[in-house]
Amino acid sequence: MKAIVCKQYGPPSNLAVKDIESPVAKDHEVLVTVKACGVNFPDTLIIQGLYQFKPELPFTPGSDVAGIVKAVGSGVKHLKVGDEVFGFVMQGGYAEEVAVPANVCFKKPPKMDFPIAASFMIAYxxxxxxxxxxxxxxxxxxxxxxxxxxxxxxxxxxxxxxxxxxxxxxxxxxxxxxxxxxxxxxxxxxxxxxxxxxxxxxxxxxxxxxxxxxxxxxxxxxxxxxxxxxxxxxxxxxxxxxxxxxxxxxxxxxxxxxxxxxxxxNFAMKTPKKNLENTMQLMQWLGEGKLKPHIHKIYPLDQASNALEEMMERKVRGKVVIQCS
Missing domain, CATH: 3.40.50.720 (NAD(P)-binding Rossmann-like Domain)
Structure with missing residues (x-):
């Protein structure tokens, strides 16, 4: 699969599109074909080694994902292959596929498109x-x-x-x-x-x-x-x-x-039941038309570095999204 890879800490220009091995859904995970990944300001810090945690190099940034379930690990009951979902990962979202913890992966409402879904989880x-x-x-x-x-x-x-x-x-x-x-x-x-x-x-x-x-x-x-x-x-x-x-x-x-x-x-990972309650309330408001993420721009996967540069230059209003597949 294709993914954005950070091989050394530094500016977005250091990032490159690489062919890497697809992940596997472990227990209590789902493998998602990523359709869109939201860009968040922490992404600009993580690639520079300035965030509160530093992933082991090399790694793929990106946390706010939306896509289609390709495989389901053991212990996952609420999702199945073919479900359209959105979810959260600590890293790995700027890629064609990513393994997502099932407790922070949710079915996407049919009327919510993938860029909106990828703009929702972290911000809201x-x-x-x-x-x-x-x-x-x-x-x-x-x-x-x-x-x-x-x-x-x-x-x-x-x-x-x-x-x-x-x-x-x-x-x-x-x-x-x-x-x-x-x-x-x-x-x-x-x-x-x-x-x-x-x-x-x-x-x-x-x-x-x-x-x-x-x-x-x-x-x-x-x-x-x-x-x-x-x-x-x-x-x-x-x-x-x-x-x-x-x-x-x-x-x-x-x-x-x-x-x-x-x-x-950390709240989402440590207290998934409370996070689920919050997410369900947010989804209700979204369905009622009371919430509407603002999409500033959508970039293809091979222009992820441009999206991050725009974020760093304070040019973004609302959300920037990377289209992954």
Whole structure:
């Protein structure tokens, strides 16, 4: 089969399309013919050796897959050969075939196309877990989303609004913020042209944001934390800005607020029943037309490096997808 292979850590230009041996479905796995794989910001970190885990070289990146079940390992009861599915893998998605753990592989609704299915699991799974399980977001609270036009950020905007919050979206351009408004943001902040902390305070009548969703890190994290409300919850999703901020911990004391880590991948693997409950709720909302992933662009498999470069250059709004077969 054809796959994108990372033989040494570095930029996307290091990646190459190679013919490699197809995987085999082990116990409690299914072998999936991959039709599409979503591109996520951690993919850009993993290939550079900058993520919290480093796969053994060589490896194939990609986690958010959708396709057709080709083979079923022993112990798998809910899926069969020929089922159209979407699922999550730690690596291996940028390929024509991949073995997927059965407990994080789900039947795809017939009306959901493969690119949408490949844009769904990580972005919406992360954001819903963050807002529901980690922040315990309540109706009527104010949710601030940093990097709101990206894949997980846009999902957080959409879900926050659906869960009854007032949503403030932040991004680096008016074009990106226009998309956020289309996805339900009540207010927007361009943090390239506006002072973040003062605008948050202004938009919340001085109270601050009850929940901050931060997939960006970098220079804006401390400003957002300083604009968090009393007993607010600051969600650490990731560090798309490229560096991990150092936070003055006295701010948590003064505000009585919490800094809460969010690692959806581990949550999905360690507590599959809870993840299944979340996924079923998300699928219900999707079926009702209340959620709609935004596809920025679809690339063929042999242009996966271009997709990753576009992600690294902050040009993506919503999701980028690689068509694998």
């Amino acid at each position: 799974g992360t954001s819903y877990h963050a807002l529901k399980d980690r922040a315990k977001l309540k109706e009527g609270e104010t949710l601030l989303v940093l990097g709101a036009s990206g894949g997980v950020g846009l999902a957080a905007v959409e879900l926050g609004k659906l869960m009854g919050a007032k949503v403030i979206a932040t991004a680096s351009s008016d074009e990106k913020l226009k998309l956020c408004k289309q996805y339900g943001a009540d207010e927007v902040i361009n943090y390239k042209t506006e002072e973040l902390k003062s605008r948050i305070k202004e938009l919340t009548d001085g109270k601050g944001a009850d929940v901050v969703y931060d997939p960006v890190g970098g220079d804006y994290s401390e400003s957002a934390l300083r604009a968090t409300a009393w007993e607010g919850r600051y969600l650490v999703i990731g560090f798309a800005a490229g560096h991990i901020p150092k936070i003055p911990l006295n701010l948590t004391l003064l505000k009585g607020c919490s800094i809460v880590g969010v690692f959806w991948g």
